[in-house]
Amino acid sequence: MHAAEGVELTRREAGVPTPLLGMLLFITSEVMFFGGLFAAYFNARAVHVGTWGPPAPAAELEILPIALPITIVLISSSFTMQLAVWAIRRGDQRAMRNWTALTLLLGIAFLAGQLYDYSTLGFGIGDGSFGTVFYTLTGFHGAHVFGGTVGLTILVARASQGQFSARNHVAVEAISFYWHFVDVVWIALFSTLYFLR
Numbered sequence: 306m307h308a309a310e311g312v313e314l315t316r317r318e319a320g321v322p323t324p325l326l327g328m329l330l331f332i333t334s335e336v337m338f339f340g341g342l343f344a345a346y347f348n349a350r351a352v353h354v355g356t357w358g359p360p361a362p363a364a365e366l367e368i369l370p371i372a373l374p375i376t377i378v379l380i381s382s383s384f385t386m387q388l389a390v391w392a393i394r395r396g397d398q399r400a401m402r403n404w405t406a407l408t409l410l411l412g413i414a415f416l417a418g419q420l421y422d423y424s425t426l427g428f429g430i431g432d433g434s435f436g437t438v439f440y441t442l443t444g445f446h447g448a449h450v451f452g453g454t455v456g457l458t459i460l461v462a463r464a465s466q467g468q469f470s471a472r473n474h475v476a477v478e479a480i481s482f483y484w485h486f487v488d489v490v491w492i493a494l495f496s497t498l499y500f501l502r
Contacts, residue, residue, distance in 0.1 A: 328479035332486050335449070339490055342445060346438045346497065353434050360432045371425070375418035376495050379450075382411035383488040389460075390481045396471035402464035405477075408484065409457040412450055419447050442494055449487045456480040 321329075350357050389404035423440075430440035460480055463469065469477060 322475045324475050325479050325482070328482050332482060335486065339445075339493075342438075342442050343493070343497070346442060349434045349438050358435055359426070359428050359439075360436065371418050371422045372495065372499055375415050375422070376491065378411050378418065379415045379488055379491050382408045382415070383485050385411060386481050386484045390474075390477055393469050393474040393477050394471060398464055398467060398469055401469060401474075401477065402461055405457055405460050405464060409454055409461060412454045412457060412484075416447060416450055416454070419443065419450075439498055442498065446487065446490055446494055449490070453480070453484050453487050456483065 385404050385408040389401045389408060392398075392400035392404055428436045430436055430444075457480060460477060463476070
């Protein structure tokens with residue numbers, strides 16, 4: 306009986322940890338969610354009569370003032386998150402905590418930049434089809450980034466208590482997968498809303 310238990314334990318260790326699998330399944334559902342939002346955007350664009358884009362007077366979306374810098378900030382945060390993962394795989398809790406804290410700060414900076422961008426765009430969610438899909442897509446993405454910052458905050462707090470090690474860091478890996486996902490979604494959103502429109 307003990308041998309059978311040992312075999313079962315070995316099988317579990319060789320597979321994908323349950324929390325990580327759960328995160329991957331959650332991300333899969335989020336891919337479908339954002340796929341639906343992108344489909345709504347392209348459908349609205351296809352059936353729209355007239356010029357597609359922000360309503361007057363905000364006829365041109367400016368990408369350099371804030372959208373491009375916050376994009377760079379969010380992409381940078383993916384690199385710092387990966388550095389945190391590599392650090393904890395080596396067993397370096399301090400570096401993992403510091404890189405995760407930097408990722409958190411970059412995520413907060415992105416959200417602050419997005420709110421500032423909203424205040425300067427000159428159109429709202431009720432201003433035509435473009436306004437509706439623009440704020441729906443970016444708003445849901447912002448909500449996901451906020452959720453990611455909550456996860457990062459928990460990681461920093463747990464790392465401060467020494468709860469992670471080279472052998473025990475599934476939560477760090479799971480949150481990193483989620484963070485990379487929101488970054489990839491933003492790249493798709495940024496490209497669609499600011500360049501392909």
